[in-house]
Amino acid sequence: MSDTAHDHHDHRPTGWKRWVYSTNHKDIGTMYLALAMVAAIVGAAASVVIRMELHQPGIQFITDFQFYNVLVTAHGFIMVFFVVMPALIGGFGNWFIPLMVGTPDMAFPRMNNLSFWLVAAGLVLLVIAGLIDGGPGTGWTVYPPLANADYHPGMAVDFGILALHLAGASSILGAINFITTIINMRAPGMTFHRMPLFIWAMLLTAILLLLAIPVLAGALTMLLTDRNFGTAFFSPEGGGDPILWQHLFWFFGHPEVYIMIIPAFGVISEIVSTFSKKPIFGYLGMAYAMAAIGVVGFVVWAHHMYTVGFNVETRAYFTLATMVIAVPTGVKIFSWLATMWGGSIKFDTPMLYAMGFIFLFVVGGVTGVTLANAGSDMAFHDTYFVVAHFHYVLSIAAIFAMYAGFFYWIGKMSGKQYPEGLARLQFWITFVGVNVLFFPQHFAGMAGMPRRIPDYPDAYAGWNMISSYGAYITAIGGLLFFVVLWKTLTSKETVAANQWGEGASTLEWTVASPAPFHTHEDTPKVGSQPAE
Amino acid sequence: MATDAAKTHPWHIPEPSPWPIVGTIAGFIMAVGGIWYMHEGPIYLFGVGVLILLFTFYGWWRQVIIEANTAGEHSEEVKVGLRYGFIFFIASEVMFFFAFFWAFFHSSLPILSNVAQVWPPEGIELIPAGGVPLLNTLILLSSSATVTVAHHALIDDNRKKAITWTWITAILGAIFLFFQAEEYIEATFKLSDGIYPSTFYLATGFHGFHVFVGTCFLIVCALRLQKGHFKPDHHIGYEAAAWYWHFVDVVWIFLYINVYIWGSSSFGHITAG
Ligand code: HEM
Ligand SMILES: [Cu+2]
Numbered sequence: 001m002s003d004t005a006h007d008h009h010d011h012r013p014t015g016w017k018r019w020v021y022s023t024n025h026k027d028i029g030t031m032y033l034a035l036a037m038v039a040a041i042v043g044a045a046a047s048v049v050i051r052m053e054l055h056q057p058g059i060q061f062i063t064d065f066q067f068y069n070v071l072v073t074a075h076g077f078i079m080v081f082f083v084v085m086p087a088l089i090g091g092f093g094n095w096f097i098p099l100m101v102g103t104p105d106m107a108f109p110r111m112n113n114l115s116f117w118l119v120a121a122g123l124v125l126l127v128i129a130g131l132i133d134g135g136p137g138t139g140w141t142v143y144p145p146l147a148n149a150d151y152h153p154g155m156a157v158d159f160g161i162l163a164l165h166l167a168g169a170s171s172i173l174g175a176i177n178f179i180t181t182i183i184n185m186r187a188p189g190m191t192f193h194r195m196p197l198f199i200w201a202m203l204l205t206a207i208l209l210l211l212a213i214p215v216l217a218g219a220l221t222m223l224l225t226d227r228n229f230g231t232a233f234f235s236p237e238g239g240g241d242p243i244l245w246q247h248l249f250w251f252f253g254h255p256e257v258y259i260m261i262i263p264a265f266g267v268i269s270e271i272v273s274t275f276s277k278k279p280i281f282g283y284l285g286m287a288y289a290m291a292a293i294g295v296v297g298f299v300v301w302a303h304h305m306y307t308v309g310f311n312v313e314t315r316a317y318f319t320l321a322t323m324v325i326a327v328p329t330g331v332k333i334f335s336w337l338a339t340m341w342g343g344s345i346k347f348d349t350p351m352l353y354a355m356g357f358i359f360l361f362v363v364g365g366v367t368g369v370t371l372a373n374a375g376s377d378m379a380f381h382d383t384y385f386v387v388a389h390f391h392y393v394l395s396i397a398a399i400f401a402m403y404a405g406f407f408y409w410i411g412k413m414s415g416k417q418y419p420e421g422l423a424r425l426q427f428w429i430t431f432v433g434v435n436v437l438f439f440p441q442h443f444a445g446m447a448g449m450p451r452r453i454p455d456y457p458d459a460y461a462g463w464n465m466i467s468s469y470g471a472y473i474t475a476i477g478g479l480l481f482f483v484v485l486w487k488t489l490t491s492k493e494t495v496a497a498n499q500w501g502e503g504a505s506t507l508e509w510t511v512a513s514p515a516p517f518h519t520h521e522d523t524p525k526v527g528s529q530p531a532e
Numbered sequence: 533m534a535t536d537a538a539k540t541h542p543w544h545i546p547e548p549s550p551w552p553i554v555g556t557i558a559g560f561i562m563a564v565g566g567i568w569y570m571h572e573g574p575i576y577l578f579g580v581g582v583l584i585l586l587f588t589f590y591g592w593w594r595q596v597i598i599e600a601n602t603a604g605e606h607s608e609e610v611k612v613g614l615r616y617g618f619i620f621f622i623a624s625e626v627m628f629f630f631a632f633f634w635a636f637f638h639s640s641l642p643i644l645s646n647v648a649q650v651w652p653p654e655g656i657e658l659i660p661a662g663g664v665p666l667l668n669t670l671i672l673l674s675s676s677a678t679v680t681v682a683h684h685a686l687i688d689d690n691r692k693k694a695i696t697w698t699w700i701t702a703i704l705g706a707i708f709l710f711f712q713a714e715e716y717i718e719a720t721f722k723l724s725d726g727i728y729p730s731t732f733y734l735a736t737g738f739h740g741f742h743v744f745v746g747t748c749f750l751i752v753c754a755l756r757l758q759k760g761h762f763k764p765d766h767h768i769g770y771e772a773a774a775w776y777w778h779f780v781d782v783v784w785i786f787l788y789i790n791v792y793i794w795g796s797s798s799f800g801h802i803t804a805g
Contacts, residue, residue: 158570184613226730
């Protein structure tokens, strides 16, 4: 253990300053995870209320439809910017990039803390947005004219815009930190082609963030001046064009969905390899598949806009480009399967979640290719079919990666053993719950049920009721997670430095559990094996 | 830790710091104060946020300068990291301007916009590209040259020359801003006169703001040169200021060619009449 020799100066700051003034990647990572959990409770509560309203046809209890729209908006914003991103990128990224590349901390530890506090301030602004002037009822896509001052004259949308500005600044600074750390601070011997796939994933995610978020910032600024200073970027009466917003938003928005899922790819690759006791199949292909997804992800944005009236050539191009993404995606799926093939697989909770992830991602990927066809998307657009698609690929797949990463690394982070039996139960409840929740939405969508409405014709009653029951089951799974978390943190059972055995070959398993406050102060040596 | 004699790695791990949270509070107050102001409130809360932000810049960067001047804290490896960090920051800035150029092209090219129109829109009295904007182009281009002269002087350990040419660069930046302010004052269209002023003022305005920031950066560098902070082989702050300045220059060239020259020509547009 390289760190035992230095245990005597494992000194740490104490009291509130340890957290508020932190320059420690592990403490900052922990704060990100805590923020994501708090936000998840709010975001999940919003979704359960939505499903309760949709439980049956007719109006159940939400008589103010603006409030319904605010719930949908808050759910989307919170889940995207304040749950998935802080957990997968801020939480796991901060904790494990320095540990896995073999360096003591991030490149810019103070700026790292700024990233955390900015996203926390953004969350506060978003909550204010929801509570003031009737809230923003725009959906997470904030399309004008609905987002204009004519339809949202109050402060709510402005608070939402500023919330995203702060969260965006946080992401840009975090991205600079991550890229610099990974490029500049790897232990000697860890060439690019020997980096763990999780590190590849974080590097590519950070590059996408760096290039996509500023475009959103520009668009949000235009929306802000349209609303408050009389500019006309998005208003036809002044010669502007609401479609311009859609272009700018989705030029950010499509890379954004990969920003949320590429870290998940990284987590899943680590876990599949560890629990199959084999190096990942096709390591280089896996790394470059992520790179290809990132690059192509920048030239497919208009598949979210097929119905705005493009000419047929434009639609043909975006259909083609979008389908191309399925190729590197397939490379990833088959490489995971090939890694498991012939391995001696241990079905511990992280692996269950990883396999759940692969299943969900495949289902969502298939519907994605369906939607990629401009022809069929004319019918599917803005229906529950799209909702089903993106919840499979994004929402639940990314959440499964979060759960997977949590169970995989909680021993390293806390030094405690999570309760295996209860955790597996939690997995099965969640797995059943999400599928009961989202699979019927494909059928509702194919039958034409539009998204973002509080009421619907009786014809859709059946699928909706099943879906709502799924939501309740998933919520029980979520609550059970907090029980598991509590039991883990209060557990007396500790874990070894490498609790998973020979399959876990990355550097974080060479330091003690829980990882000491300072790690890798003596630079570790990396052998000639690929890191996987 | 920095003071730890047993430090066994080249990296710089700063002690816990109050500045990130203070800076966040500044940003939060600016956001709330800005929204209040935009909804008929007073501006002072926003101003308070700006003051706290300036205070953060002062305190944080003061700390960084102290560290830079302390032997051993900015090792060669750390310097490489700082350079990377600044380059990626500039990359994100490029993408910010990308959005405003997109808005400009979307609005001015009839094949992109869905709103039937002419460009430049009727009733807009254009700013002649050959007048003050051309002068400003020359000023900014030469300022990119003068900052390079200063940088080379610094590398050659000719501190006096470096100081002079850095000040010249900063003054050129200030002159640019002066002319731009005059151009704004004399323009016959206001921000709320439709899509042309929207794209024009936000694109050139954000550029002007970057010139302002770059000028401040250069002034700080000139003062630090006078204090003897920079060594021929150790001047990351100076390098960053110079890179930033070149970036601002390149954005301007794109603005000048596209917004001022092409945007006021009939080439590729539908014109009135
Ligand atoms: C094979 C890969 C994929 C393809 C071909 C694909 C295709 C599409 C298409 C065409 C749409 C637009 C549907 C419409 O609005 O009518 C869409 C929506 C969406 N996709 Fe995907 N997708 C893929 C993977 C993903 C992944 C990996 C994620 C996220 C992790 C994702 C997240 C989303 C989201 C969030 C939306 C809806 C956005 C909204 O309108 O609010 N997709 N997808
Ligand atoms: Cu997309």
